[in-house]
Amino acid sequence: MHLGSFNLSDLLLSLWRGKLDHERTDPTSAWPWAVLKGSTWERHGKAVADATPYLPGSFDRPPRNIAEKINSGYKAWEWLLYLYGLAPALLYGVLPPPYYLHFCKLVKAMRIIQQHHIKTSDLITAESLLRSFAFEYETIYYQRRIDRLHFCRHSIHALLHLASEVTRIGPPICSSQWTMERTIGNLGEEIRQPSNPYANLSQRGLLRCQINALTAMIPDLQHVPPVLPRGGIDLGGGFALLRAQDRYDRAMRPCEGEALARYIWNLHRIVLGPHCPKIARWARLRLPNGQVARSRWKEVQKPLNKVRIARNIKGQEMTLAVVSMYSEPHADLLSASHGTFASCQYFGDDALVVIEISCIESVVAMVPHTPPHSLDSESHFFLIERPGLDVVNLGDMQESIIGT
Secondary structure (H helix, E strand, C coil), X not given: CHHHHHHHHHHHHHHHHCCCCCCCCCCHHHCCCCCCCHHHHHHHHHHHHHCHHHCXXXXXXXXXXXXHHCCCCCCHHHHHHHHHHHHHXXXXXXXXXXXXXXXXXXXXXXXXXXXXXXXXXXXXXXXXXXXXXXXXXXXXXXXXXXXXXXXXXXXXXXXXXXXXXXHHHCCHHHCCCHHHHHXXXXXHHCCCCCCXXXXXXXXXXXXXXXXXXXXXXXXXXXXXXXXXXXCCEEEECCEEEEEXXXXXXXXXXXXXXXXXXXXXXXXXXXXXXXXXXXXXXXXXXXXXCCCEEECHHHHCCCCHHHCCCCCEEEECCCCEEEEEEECCXXXXXXXXXXXXXXXXXXXXXXXXXXXXXXXXXXXXXXXXXXXXXXXXXXXXXXXECCCCCCCCCCCCXXXXXXXX
């Protein structure tokens, strides 16, 4: 998926920064899309870096300050999180509307293409968006000008083939370079003869192939790590509670008790007594997709610059968890961005509910921001989902975003 990370990022950022090669007949001062310059570019880079604590550890390497590190080995995964996660929100109000809407078409289509499982209807939507993106790119950037012919790179044309290739060989993420690059890195780490590295590398590769062949023939030779770490509890269905855990049961807070009472009444029509029950808190919950959700109990004990917040989850309202609900995404922003910019208000203890943990689908990132419609007393956050995970909602937001 380097097409969607390196190639397109390099092209679009070069255009938006006014750094793409140009003829004398086409000065960058005449480019209405070249807005990421000077202090605007510096503020944009700082906003990218400030989002780091709000990206869960399961999102892997977070994007660094792009204004400072763009020429310092910016990784493909950083480009991926930046372009298809942060940029739709951070470029809103910065990139002029025609170019912002055009970019959001690419984001929505690529979020579909990056999934492991793609519905036929979603694939048709992605193909339509990619074709529209490629056509509009020639209309609003290239503009059929000879002195801008170099704007039309192969990466733009390649987008037209993504959807059809999915039907032929499957989703691109299943045949991308990530696995090969990880293998190259692992083998490179095993080199111990710098004087003769290639012979050493071939021997390490041969040894690995022999070990893989033996474990395939005799599976009992393979070391299987424990299913759960010490103290964990398997809840079934791929869910597991992981420590830390309260040593002693504690009384629920009044707002938590009210949320539990509403849950029990709605489920069983039973009125909970006046005394709040005692509970034991758990710090982590492992989900079937391998992500680990964390509770606010432990995360707030660390300073913001030392934590990767993983307590925001996506699920359907239905072991229980006391969670705080975000609002529905702002409809105007969601519509203006083709469903790529979901801005929600956070209510904290004023919107506590109790849910079953089996309703939790994934850990997401909720990054604070200040949208045009916000008031001083309101806290707003925008949604980022990890690339590669199946995106159940693509703009309609039928699921709920929850802060635990």
